[in-house]
Amino acid sequence: MATITKRGKKWRVTVSTSKFGDNARISKTFEEKEDAKKWALESELAKNIGINLKSRNQIFAVYFENWVKNVKKNDVRETTYQNYLHVIPIVKNLFKETKISQLDDLLVQSKIDEYAENHSRKTTMEVLLKIRTALHYAYAHGLLATDFGTLVKTRGKEAEKKNIALSITDMKILRSYLLRSHRNDFEIMVLLALETGARRGELLGLRPEYLEENAILIRESISPTSKDTELKTKKSRRRVTINKEVYDLVKTVQVKENGYIFDPDGFQQSAKLRRLLNRLGLAQTTFHGLRDTHASFLFSNDKIGIDYISQRLGHSNIQTTQNYYLTLMPEKKHQQDADALDFLNSLSE
Template identity: 65%
Template sequence: MATIIKRGNSYRAEISNYKHGVNKRLTKTFQTKAEAKLWAMQNEIAKGNGTDLAKRNDTFSEFFENWVKIVKKNDVRPATYLNYTRTIPIVKKLFGKIKLSELNDLVVQSKIDEYGSNHARKTTTEVLLKIRTSLRYAYGRGLLTTDFASLVKTRGDDAEERNKALSITEFKILRSYLLENHDTDFNILTLLALETGARRGELLGLKPDDIFEYGIKIMRSISPHSNDTRLKNKHSKRSVSINRKVYDILKNVKIKENGYIFDTDGFHQSSRLAKLLNKLDIQKTTFHGLRDTHASFLFSNDKIRLDYISQRLGHSNLQTTMNYYLKLMPEKKHLQDADALNLLDSL
């Protein structure tokens, strides 16, 4: 049973917590007796439900680091694991000595708001998603009494989109230039990105045996973060057709000593692309933006089926392609909204 002890102007709540014959008593001090009673009652209920109160006394920072290094390490690809490890110092700085037992949606929300005050919303969301997953794991292990993770949100304005799709006009200008100026590996890599919509790592992972008449086989992906060449998902392994002129250009690329067609070039493709786009007076985008440009071009043609585009892009499912479609072609949604309303009005 819990006990409440008055100590001067405050109240200390104590809870017995026997584990393996040892009483790891938990205590906490409050300004009012009502607060002390509430805390004691909540923890007695949690103890009755099987929650390990001793582990709830660990800091969230410690728990998060152990969760990443023990649990997530075996669940995700090395590149993804590296991304998780980069979140550890962020969590340590935000949560400090805050214990698992002290966490609730308001505490976590305040910390996410603090982080979001000087970071882009997308970056903040990525951090929150990892924290949410860890909180759900803690709840599943009985270290939290409630599953409040979904209540925490990111707020604020979204940062300006970096991976902008080029307009159809810009697409044609860039493609024409690359077809006429294929004297560098970078220009050929850029042309292939426009032609196939493949991810940068997938193109850097191409070997001579992956080239066929007329197309490329996506078999692996090169990452700047690890030596793991596995693809993003099982649907990423695919064949993508290219036209004859692009095929002829690609066949003339000199194979590198490591057996790949392209050199990684320090993974500086986006910075080199920025210089090229500036030279051609085309709006700035990233190398991944070329993938969005390819997708937009396909979406603009109503004759090309969505399931074909999904397969060509290597999406994990059709819903991913649908989300991509709505992001890149919002005017198409408005047109379809109008068509749907007109159809209903005709009844």
């Protein structure tokens, strides 16, 4: 049983870390006796359902770092592991000396809200998901009484979307320029991104043997944060058709010493694309926005099914395609607005 003793004006609680009794004990001091009683009761209840009180006294940030380096390292791809490593200093800064025994949904929520004040909702969610996974692992190993991680919500600021699909008009101008007046290998890579909807890493992972006369084979992906060339998902491994004119241009690119067709060039593709679009007087988007443009253009054709588009983009399932790429081209939206109004007007005829 827990013991409560008065020391001066404070109250000290001492609890055995095992429900069977052992020499290992933890203690905590409180200003008020009621708080001491409450902590003693909570500790005894936790101990009786198998919670490891001694391990709960670990600093959460230290536990998180050890969990990432000793558990997640063997569970995830190298690129994903690098993302986990990036979160370690964030957790250290947010939680500082907070112990596992002090964690609950309200405290973790306050830390996530603090982080969200200066970060986008998407970035905050990526951090929270990793913290949730660590909390779930701690719960499964008897360090937490409840698996409260799912109660913590992401707020954060909605970041302005940068991967904006080009209009059909701008897409045609860009494509025509790239086919007829391209200046370098990078601009051929832009054309291939526009024609295939392939991810940047997938295009950088192209080798001569992955090039067919009417298609490219997606087999590798090059990342700026890892030497791992494994594709994002199993469905990412695919064959994407291209027309012969594009094939002929890609064949003109001299293969680099490392065996790949395109040079990563410091992974500055979006910056270089921005300068190209400025020069042509076109709307701005990122390199990934070329993938959005390709997908949106296909969606604008009612004859092309979503299942085909999903396979072409290398999505793991159709739901992913619906969630991220069902944004209509501006011209298509205007046309559908007109069609909808005509349809509604027909009701009064």
